[in-house]
Amino acid sequence: MGTTLFGFSLRGILFRGRTAAFAALPLLVAVVAVVVIAVTSVAGRYGVQTTLTANLLTGLVVPIVALVLGIGAFGDERDSRTLPLLRGVARPRWHLVVARFAAAWVSTFVVVLPASLACMAVGISINLPAADVVGGILLATALTSAAYTGLFVLLSLLTRRGLLAGLAYVVLWETFLAGLAPALRGLSIGSYGRRVATLAIPGDVPVGTVATTGVVTSAVVLAGIAVGSVVLSSIRLQRMDVG
Amino acid sequence: MTAVVELAGVSKWFGDTVALSDVSFALGAGVTGLLGHNGAGKSTALSLLAGFSRPSQGSVRVLGVDPHTDAGVNRGLGVVSDGEGTWAHASARSQVEFLARQRGVRDPRGAAANALARVGLAEAADRRVGGYSKGMRQRVKLAQALVHDPQVLLLDEPLNGLDPAQRRADVDLVAALGAEGRTVLVSSHVLAEVERMAGRVLVVVNGRLVAEGEPAGIRDLLVDRPRTLRLEGTRVAELAGLLLAEGLVVAVRSDPDGRGVVVETPRAVGLADAVPVLAQRAGATLRRVEPVGEDLESTFAHLVRAARGAGR
Structure with a gap:
């Protein structure tokens, strides 16, 4: 697997010091969950489950980890001047993009898994249906990761300052501006992710942070963002100067 | 000659900076x-041929296709680019094997082992x-470029960073690759x-192709030109007088540091031929003959003037 496009990409992403450093973020969520389960009553955990899943997992941990790993998919190649080498393979450029996107997506999913498991544990501990909790959180994590990763892979091909631009997007847009009006929420990946995550949350999350669309539509939108980003990234890689 | 690599009327500019201007050549x-x-434009030319960038004007063909749009060209094209160009996180073997597989080699493991052995990295692979x-x-970059046994090799300053022994080995390797019938374009200053x-040299100055031909001809072009030389030794003033009388130099002056005399000659090769005979006639003993105030830039500037004079 190490010499396939996907395998080589996955190794490049997973065995970076930066990836290990950012793995601490989901672990922190897991520690918080363990403490909550240990010291809080079942009734008190309802609000915590919402905060953990909607705000921390899909609202912070997933976008930050996807930002670091998604930008790295091509950004690191640009920084180390190996992008010409990567593009010098005898494969259609979209193969490269799909492999890099898939590697970054899988890596993001794996890195945030401790936080996902923690949210599941809290959900199950308050007697929510286990299938809903596990399915909802896995689906929300997978789709939100895919959308963010795809967007950041595209960003890494559009600008050399992808990390900075992506951070500004996550901090300013996703966590602040998009929550100001319902129309803006339609342009927020996080709001669709939180809508899917409502499958695993008791009641609803605060209306200002969730997309107005249904769960299925939200899931389709997230998948569409991921696919669209991969398509645009492929066109960009085909046309751009790399050396 | 069948053109395997071809640049036709190619220009490349970045904003207001012209990196290549109307360059054409074909290689077999x-x-x-x-x-x-x-900064002459060598790396830009190689980058265009490798398909890393598109020309602003003109066309580039390698193995009959546009290397920028046709990824299939990489089955027959090996590139050593300027700069880093290796994956630091991977072993030499894994990255060379990866590239072999991605360029359609049937036995990537064997091909990687052969390429690494050929560049002397078998033990550290x-x-x-x-x-x-x-x-x-x-050397890893060289192995990456060779692993799929390409017909065309583009090598951008491949000897940079090598010690003298490695340079000699790689010079021999590049010459051998050409002797095997491959088309190799190698840049150097x-x-x-x-x-x-x-066996052939293209000279690029300020983005323009100013000379091409056999190395000996290019050397003559670089050497046989107006030059200022310092003559050090005994009775060099008498020697300078004879050179002036023979019309081989056009000006003579004392060296400001007191190290012999400085002469200006319009044709250095003619001067070099005459100096031994005239030194004997003048009874001069030369300790050193060296150019004054020369650098690579001035040498290439001469070529630009020569090219303009020739109407290029």
């Missing part, structure tokens, strides 16, 4: 040197490239190195 089998000072010296990383590898 054998090694061709691309000579020019830093399983170490992470991040821990390699610059010379070793340069050192004529002596290019001469040992290439």
Whole structure:
């Protein structure tokens, strides 16, 4: 697997010091969950489950980890001047993009898994249906990761300052501006992710942070963002100067 | 000659900066040197041929296709680009094997082993490239370029970072690759190195192709030109007088540091031929003859003037 496009990409992403450093973020969520389960009553955990899943997992941990790993998919190649080498393979450029996107997506999913498991544990501990909790959180994590990763892979091909631009997007847009009006929420990946995550949350999350669309539509939108980003990234890689 | 690599009327500019201006050449089998000072446009030309960038004007063909749009060209094209160009996190073997597989080699493992052995990295092949010296990383790049046995090789300053022994080995390797019938374009700013590898030289100055031909002809062009020389030894003033009388120099002055005399000659080769005879006649003993105030830039500037004079 190490010499396939996907395998080589996955190794490049997973065995970076930066990836290990950012793995601490989901672990922190897991520690918080363990403490909550240990010291809080079942009734008190309802609000915590919402905060953990909607705000921390899909609202912070997933976008930050996807930002670091998604930008790295091509950004690191640009920084180390190996992008010409990567593009010098005898494969259609979209193969490269799909492999890099898939590697970054899988890596993001794996890195945030401790936080996902923690949210599941809290959900199950308050007697929510286990299938809903596990399915909802896995689906929300997978789709939100895919959308963010795809967007950041595209960003890494559009600008050399992808990390900075992506951070500004996550901090300013996703966590602040998009929550100001319902129309803006339609342009927020996080709001669709939180809508899917409502499958695993008791009641609803605060209306200002969730997309107005249904769960299925939200899931389709997230998948569409991921696919669209991969398509645009492929066109960009085909046309751009790399050396 | 069947053109395997071809640039036709190619210009490339970045904003207001013209990196290449109306450059045309075609290459067949054998090694061709691309000579020019830093910033002359060598890397830009190689980048265009490798398909890393598109020309602003003109067309580029490698193995009959546009290398920028047709990824299939990479089955027959090997590139050593300027700069880093290795994956620090991977071993030399894994990255060379990866590239072999991605370029359609049937036995990537065997091909990687052969390429690494050919560049002298067989023993260190399983170490992470991040821990390699610059010379070793340069050799990994060469192995990456060779692993799929390409018909065309584009080598951008492949001897950079190598010690003298490695340079000699790689000069021999590049010459051998050309002798095998491959089309090799190798860039350098050192004529002596290019001469040992290439049967043909292209000279690029300020983005323009100003000369091309056999290395000996290019050397004459570079050497036989107006030059200022310092003559050191005994009775050099008498020697300078004879040179002036023979019309071989046009000006003579004392060296400001008191180290002999400084002469200006319009044709250095003619002067070199006459000096031994005239030194004997003048009873002069020469300790040193050296150019004054020369650098690579001035040498290439002369070529630009020569090219303009020739109407290029």
